[in-house]
Amino acid sequence: MLDLNEVAMFVQVARSGSFAEAARRLSVPSATVSRRIQQLEARLGTRLMQRSTRKLTLTSAGESFHERCGPAVEELIEAGQLHVANSAEPSGMVRVAAPTSFFDFFQMEWVQAFLAEHPLVRLDFVLSDLLVDLIADRIDIAFRGGPLQDSCYVARRIFASYGELIASPAYLSTHGTPVTLEDLSEHECVVQSDASGSATWRLQDSDGVESEVRVRGRFNSNAQEVLRKAACAGLGIAALPSILTASDIAAGRLVRVLPQYTRAGRGLSIVYPSRQQRPLAVSTFADMAVEKLSRQDWAPSSGA
Incomplete structure (x- = not known):
């Protein structure tokens, strides 16, 4: 007769992708999980998993067994969680x-x-x-x-989220404020660049019409937080999600440039x-x- 605890452990290992993660979720030692899976394989007379130091994969027998017992175990777990959640305090x-x-x-x-x-x-x-x-x-x-x-x-x-063009008041005071998208090509821009050191910004106006503009600058980074700090320091114009720039705009460290254009966020x-x-x-x-x-x-x- 199968031990349902062993079946549940097998499903958890299959879903987690590792004995260690399954053990953490089940709050038991990893060695216990490994031993119980071995016992389950012995009861079934077949190998359910291929193990290596870096990877764990299901055998064809393991995949078939998981497809049959996984949904039932999941329903039991969710039923138990619902019962506990209705009476327990987050901890x-x-x-x-x-x-x-x-x-x-x-x-x-x-x-x-x-x-x-x-x-x-x-x-x-x-x-x-x-x-x-x-x-x-x-x-x-x-x-x-x-x-x-x-x-x-x-x-x-x-x-x-949405993106917007921003720059520091000091930068705009020194270099002027762009009036059109084409003006951006004449400005320093802090960008997440490609190998050429430039980037393409896809912007849309208030009517939803999209335009592309190629920009470049002498300061590039792959981290948006670094670009935000660079813009605050006056290194150029940036195109960043409004969620990152709201506090700087409110404090006056940044101002919006070409506010009629936005950058569709992700x-x-x-x-x-x-x-x-x-x-x-x-x-x-x-x-x-x-x-x-x-x-x-x-x-x-x-x-x-």
Whole structure:
């Protein structure tokens, strides 16, 4: 007779992609998970997984077994989670991956209020402009902009952002203010450049008509936060999401250039490593973040 606990462990390993991650989610030693999977394989008389030091893959028998038992195990887990969630208080560690500029637009007061309301929750923020492996780095939730390339992850869109052209008052005082898109080619621009040191900005006017303009400058970076700081320092005109520039514009460190044009953004999403076994603390934090961020008006105004 099959041991249902072993079947559930197998499904968790298959979904997680590693024994270590499955063990973390199940709160058991990794050696225990490995041993129970071996016992399950012995009961079935077939190998379900191919293991190596760097990769774990399902055999054809493992894939067939997962297709048959995975949905049933998932329903049982979700039923149990629903029961626990209705009676439990959010608790435990939530590891959050986000861009380095995250706290430029995510207010620390929101974090303080969340922790005060949920005293059993701890937050660990991993800030990087590089995409992290949610499973390998034990990330519970990630904030990502742009298109999502990891189809194995579960995404939740928060909002669509917009980009705007901005520069420091000091730069415009020295170099003048562009009046047309064509004028941008005569200005220093801080850009995420290609190999030639230039970039193409696709902009649209208030009627939705799109235009392309080729720009270049002597300061380039692949990090938007660095471009924002460069623009504040007067190194040139930048095209950045309004979510990153709102506070600088309000403080007068930056002003909008050619405000009749905007740059279609790629939005911000919350990404989870899996649909299964999402702790209540993770769901509660995600709901708070979506509620706070979606209430902000990140769209640039039409006036300067």
